[in-house]
Amino acid sequence: MGEATIRDVARRAEVSVASVSRALNGLDNVRAETRDKVIKAANELGYVPHAGARSLSLARAHAIGVVLPDLHGEFFSECVRGMDREASRRGYLLLLSNMHDDSEQAAVALRAMRGRVDGLLVMAPHIAPETLEHALPPAIPSVLLNSHAELAGRPALRFDNRAGAEAMVEHLVANGYRHIVHIAGPEGNLDAAQRAEGYLAACARHALPPRIIAGDFNEEAGEAAAREILASGTLTDAVFAANDMMAIGCLHTLRSAGTAVPEQIAVAGFDDVPLARYLSLSTVRVNIAEMGACAVARLIDLLEGKDLKRDSETFTPELVMRATTAPRAAHQDGAAHA
Amino acid sequence: MGEATIRDVARRAEVSVASVSRALNGLDNVRAETRDKVIKAANELGYVPHAGARSLSLARAHAIGVVLPDLHGEFFSECVRGMDREASRRGYLLLLSNMHDDSEQAAVALRAMRGRVDGLLVMAPHIAPETLEHALPPAIPSVLLNSHAELAGRPALRFDNRAGAEAMVEHLVANGYRHIVHIAGPEGNLDAAQRAEGYLAACARHALPPRIIAGDFNEEAGEAAAREILASGTLTDAVFAANDMMAIGCLHTLRSAGTAVPEQIAVAGFDDVPLARYLSLSTVRVNIAEMGACAVARLIDLLEGKDLKRDSETFTPELVMRATTAPRAAHQDGAAHA
DNA sequence: CCGAGTTATGTAACCGGTTACGGTTCGCCG
């Protein structure tokens, strides 16, 4: 019934458990003959060491815990893919747990990982720093992704949302747009906040009047924002949404209402989800897979003592210019929605 | 340095480790006063039980291993999301591991899970049954997803690709299309094979000449297929791709070449990725999140002995009709690509 | 042919929990 244990192998190979352990772990102080006997016995029994027991005595689990918020689609899968690639390359497994917005549940998830993982990867752009600090087991090494502030001694990786947003606004301005509305992400979300900051900074630089409409990263928010823009009557020639899904919702609603994009109103997003390419949506690309892989690499280095001392790391996103923000000069002038 | 252990708590609360264990696990044979002392001490020390040790003595890890192929985007994330939802609802964690097409690596991944998880969820539409049988540790309960054949005693969940494909062909026929080409998925992939089967069956039923172009589930294959169709000069009025990505590639190439969709050639896919909706691509929707959740539920039932005896389960996909397969009658007749 | 040094192996303690089992304390009844 139960799987074979190391003692079963020892019995069958007629050696001690110590020799079995040594032989299978490739230590050099075993006679070749003994090693062969052990390997033979292990194969015959289909023996696979019990990772739980192993990690108990080694104090090493060779697994890392990944705690992510409720991400969607490509973003989530790319992130996990990048992490998995690097982790499996280095012989680690990924223990996954979502933290569904609720910071209480996040704490539970984090505790559940004690004794199962060697380190933690935490992405929590929506959790307040002190809450996070409090929920994070202090003794366990971790790397933070896109989270608020620095936490004592924990490396943090993030992409430069602010620079990305500024670049997009610069691009819009360069292409002749002057009345740019920003659809913001959810309250308290760090990514959203930084993107809004970048937008405001760029507006200020060009002495453009900023205008922000609240949103929540969902498509519906983009649709609502579009309706608001159309109804308000305020002069608007471009919309820069804090993420692609809202941009897409906005784009759809605008076009359905007969507004030409980009001729009357330009639309831009953030993230470069695959949809964006097909809709020719201008956006800011962020290589999340690479960031995930880097995070894993950093964490494992930390665990194995090979830590390079660089503390935090910033990934600069890349501007992706497509048709929804084509230069104003290219189409008729002065047709901004009134 | 190291986290507090149960013995530390015992010392501080001035009781034995047994009492600590009993108190924290909510057994009833502890005096209320003792329980309080223990809880107080545990809180003061920030004690969190070591899951590895716990699972060793309980022979229960409260984790399930998930082994997936290299899925993309929404499909992957929805699958994991559904699993995670159900798993965390029932107090389990997910141990994730990709098996990158390579069946050798799959075996390694599976072995690594021994002693960490109570059961396995395996999706392997591309692995031959005997290989899979061989790689799967016989003693550990598992649930198969979309995999070849039944494996002794392991429940299998799958969606009815065949029925989905047939439904789509029926739909095309009903809308007036007669020369339907199928772009197949990769060789050896079960999903792909079943979809092709469904296509052939439906063609046979309507005495339509089948025509299959090889593909690999990637967008580029769809583009290539489109070029081949345009170049071949064979009469074609509809393309049914084995997945959405190929359909999308095909759609793009056709339109770029000036072919009107659906007026000249209709296009349909399979999966209903989010992109499909935006491109108005007709497709077959498969609720992967639900299947993931069901798989987890089945597995946990199995583990906890509450197994309902239903052995295998089939999820019927749903036809999603959109503009790329609009009825032939609606546009001019007889304009099939020659 | 003996003792020192080297190498291969076995024994048992340990990792951090759970729990069977036995002992103590106490209340209560006869």
Next chain:
DNA sequence: CGGCGAACCGTAACCGGTTACATAACTCGG
């Protein structure tokens, strides 16, 4: 007041590995 059972608690064995240390075997120089 003795005896009995219930309630509570502590000791130690166990889960399945690793490894320090002791021991046995074997080599080799003198």
